[in-house]
Amino acid sequence: MSTNPTIFDRTLLRARRERARALGPATFLLDRVAPDMADRIAAVLRQFERVVDLGTPTDAVRRALAGKVGSIVAAEPAARLAQGPLSVAVDEEMLPFADGALDLVVSALALQFVNDLPGTLIQIRRALKPDGFMLAALIGGDSLTELRQAFAEAESEIEGGLSPRVAPFADVRDLGALLQRAGFALPVVDSDRLTVRYDSAFALMRDLRRMGATNALTERRRKPLKRATLARAAEIYQERFADADGRLRATFEIIWLAGWAPHESQQKPLKPGSAVRRLADALGTQEISAGEKPGG
Numbered sequence: 593m594s595t596n597p598t599i600f601d602r603t604l605l606r607a608r609r610e611r612a613r614a615l616g617p618a619t620f621l622l623d624r625v626a627p628d629m630a631d632r633i634a635a636v637l638r639q640f641e642r643v644v645d646l647g648t649p650t651d652a653v654r655r656a657l658a659g660k661v662g663s664i665v666a667a668e669p670a671a672r673l674a675q676g677p678l679s680v681a682v683d684e685e686m687l688p689f690a691d692g693a694l695d696l697v698v699s700a701l702a703l704q705f706v707n708d709l710p711g712t713l714i715q716i717r718r719a720l721k722p723d724g725f726m727l728a729a730l731i732g733g734d735s736l737t738e739l740r741q742a743f744a745e746a747e748s749e750i751e752g753g754l755s756p757r758v759a760p761f762a763d764v765r766d767l768g769a770l771l772q773r774a775g776f777a778l779p780v781v782d783s784d785r786l787t788v789r790y791d792s793a794f795a796l797m798r799d800l801r802r803m804g805a806t807n808a809l810t811e812r813r814r815k816p817l818k819r820a821t822l823a824r825a826a827e828i829y830q831e832r833f834a835d836a837d838g839r840l841r842a843t844f845e846i847i848w849l850a851g852w853a854p855h856e857s858q859q860k861p862l863k864p865g866s867a868v869r870r871l872a873d874a875l876g877t878q879e880i881s882a883g884e885k886p887g888g
Contacts, residue, residue, distance in 0.1 A: 600705050602685075606669055609649060609804030618802035619650055624786065625700045625729045625846060626652035632727055632850070633698070634660060640696035640725065646716070647684045647702030649804065661696060684712055689719035696720075699728040701846075704761050713774035723855035726776065731805075732783055732845030733763040738833040739796065739825075739842065746825035750818060764847050776851025777858050784846045789839040793826040796842050 612618075630653075633640070641662035645653050647669075654664050667682035682688060684699075684706050697716050706712045716726050762770075764783045771779035790796045833841050852858060 597707070599707050602683075602705070602707070605705055605804070608801075612802050612804035615802050617650065617804070618799045619652065620788070621731075621786070621803070621844060621846070622648070622650050622652045622701055626656040628784075629653055629698060629700060629727060629729060630656035630660060632848070633657060633696070636725060638725070642694050643696040643698065644689065644694055644719075646682065646687075646697055646699040646728075648698075648700040649702065653698055653700045657698070687712070687715040687719060689715075691718050692721045692724075694719050694721065695724050697724075697726045697728075701729060701731060703728055704730040704732075709762065710770050710773055713770060713776070717775050717851070717853055720853035722853055723857065724853040726849070726851050726853075728849045730767075730847045730849065731761050732847040733761045734785070734845040735761060735843060737843055738829060738840070739793070742793065742825045742829040742832070743821075745828050746821050750821045750824055761845075762847070764845075767847060767849055771849060771851045774851075775854065777854040779849075779851040781850075782848050784848070786844045786846065788842045788844060789835065790842060791839060793829040793840060796840065 639662070643657070643661045643664045644667050645657075645664055646667045648654075648666075651666070654666060657664060663678060666679045667687075668679065669681065669683065680688065684702060685708055697720060703709060703712060713726075720726065764781055768779055768781040771781065788796075790799075829840055835841065
C-alpha cells in the first residue's frame with residue numbers, strides 16, 4: 593500500500609480536463625512547449641524508434657516530433673483515448689510498460705499533477721532501454737505567484753483564514769535530486785519563465801478553466817467561494833500586478849527534466865583525487881596549502 597500523500601484528486605482532475613476539452617481548450621502553454629521539446633530532442637544525436645508521449649493533454653508534442661522519431665504511442669487516460677494502434681490507456685501513476693521496452697519517453701505539462709512523482713520517474717526509468725532518454729516539461733512552483741498572493745490576502749481579510757487555491761507544484765531545486773533518486777544518469781534540470789498578460793484576473797481564471805487547471809487539490813475547501821472574496825482577490829491582483837496599460841501579469845514557470853537510463857558507455861564522474869592536472873595550473877595561479885596565509 594502506498595504511503596505517499598494524496599495531494600491531487602485525480603478523478604476530479606480528469607473530469608475538469610474533459611470539461612476544458614468541451615469548452616475549447618486554452619493550449620498556449622502546450623503550443624510553446626511542444627516545439628521547444630522537439631528542438632531539444634533534435635539536439636540529441638540519436639535515433640529514437642520506440643517513443644511514448646506520456647499524459648500530454650493534446651497531440652501537440654506528437655505533431656512536433658512527427659518524422660523526427662520512430663513510432664510514437666500516445667499514453668493517455670481512457671476517457672480521451674484516441675482510436676488506433678498507437679494509443680494506450682494509461683494512468684501516469686501506474687505505467688503498463690515492460691522493463692527496457694522504450695527508447696524515449698516524453699511528457700508535456702502532465703506530471704505536475706502526479707501524487708507520487710518519484711514513483712512515476714522510477715517507472716519511466718525502468719521502462720527505458722539502457723541509454724534510453726526521458727524529456728519532460730512540468731509546471732513549476734513559481735507559477736501563478738500573483739494569483740496565489742491575491743487569494744491569500746483576500747481570504748485573510750474576508751474569511752479570516754486561508755485555504756489551498758493554487759497547487760503546490762515542485763520546485764526546480766528539488767527535481768534534480770528526484771531524478772537521481774529515480775536512478776537516472778546525467779540528470780539535467782532547467783526552467784523557463786513565461787509572463788502572460790490579461791485584461792483582468794477573471795480572464796486568467798477563465799483560461800485556467802479552459803486548461804483544466806482549476807483547483808483539484810484533495811484538501812481544497814468544499815464550500816463555494818464567496819463572491820466578496822473573489823471580488824477582493826481581483827482587486828488586489830489589479831492593485832499589485834498591473835502594468836502601466838492596466839493589463840495584469842501572470843507568471844508561468846516551465847521546468848524541464850532530462851535524464852538517461854544508465855548504460856556502461858555513459859560518462860562517469862572521476863573519483864576524488866584522480867585528477868592528473870592541478871586546478872591552480874589550469875587557472876594560472878599559485879596553489880596555497882590549507883592553513884597558509886596568502887603572501888606569507
